[in-house]
Amino acid sequence: MEETIYQRVDNYLSKTFSLEDSILKETESSIVQNGMPEHSVSANQGQFLYLLAKMCNAKNIIEVGTLGGYSTIWLGRAIKGGGTVKSIEIERGFAEVARRNIEKAGLSDCVEIITGNALDILDTMNLNGEPVDLFFMDADKPNYINYFEWALKHARAGSLIIADNVIRDGKVLDEKSTDEKVLGVRAYNEMLAQNDKVISSVLQQVGVKEYDGIAISLVK
Numbered sequence: 001m002e003e004t005i006y007q008r009v010d011n012y013l014s015k016t017f018s019l020e021d022s023i024l025k026e027t028e029s030s031i032v033q034n035g036m037p038e039h040s041v042s043a044n045q046g047q048f049l050y051l052l053a054k055m056c057n058a059k060n061i062i063e064v065g066t067l068g069g070y071s072t073i074w075l076g077r078a079i080k081g082g083g084t085v086k087s088i089e090i091e092r093g094f095a096e097v098a099r100r101n102i103e104k105a106g107l108s109d110c111v112e113i114i115t116g117n118a119l120d121i122l123d124t125m126n127l128n129g130e131p132v133d134l135f136f137m138d139a140d141k142p143n144y145i146n147y148f149e150w151a152l153k154h155a156r157a158g159s160l161i162i163a164d165n166v167i168r169d170g171k172v173l174d175e176k177s178t179d180e181k182v183l184g185v186r187a188y189n190e191m192l193a194q195n196d197k198v199i200s201s202v203l204q205q206v207g208v209k210e211y212d213g214i215a216i217s218l219v220k
């Protein structure tokens, strides 16, 4: 199939900024080789997460939904030398692939991949009294509001709470949708719009991945 203009521009930006080194390319390959879903963020989206982590001076990062660790590597590189990333993945096999990729990236000292259902893990997580500076949710959409509530409870003023895939190829417009993912992100966007504890912006995104979007919330 011919590449769209959005995909060509995404590739142009990724190449111009030399976003992907061999570690990131090998991480992507490991996802394909292990028959895992190709649902990682793109290189440009990874760089954007990296930038956001730097902008909020993140030391403690929590990610829900690791897959093969592609976005985790971007986040780990953002805090390298001064912080930790805890990334939660429900699929044991995916978590093992991610751990190997994190090791190859030289990030095992600051990145922990935790296997389990995210809400259960978060419930018992010990943060040693430190706030979460950046929370990135990229997993089961019906639980997005639950993840947000947990993140808000453990945030500080200036923390970022980020939710991926909140546009879903425009399906977010469908008021009659019965798709639990669409219902999950519609409820999430509507909750954000009403929540006065955060300032939020939802960005539509196009590129090498599907047409989708990301919600970014700054804790007041």
Ligand SMILES: C[S@@+](CC[C@H](N)C(=O)[O-])C[C@H]1O[C@@H](n2cnc3c(N)ncnc32)[C@H](O)[C@@H]1O
Pocket (backbone or CB within 6 Å): 039, 040, 041, 064, 065, 066, 067, 068, 069, 070, 071, 072, 088, 089, 090, 091, 094, 116, 117, 118, 119, 138, 139, 140
């Ligand atoms: C979109 S992928 C994550 C992609 C990854 N953040 C990246 O960009 O490289 C979503 C992942 O969330 C995991 N997941 C789904 N439900 C989960 C849950 N309840 N707890 C933890 N992980 C979950 C899936 O197994 C899948 O690997």
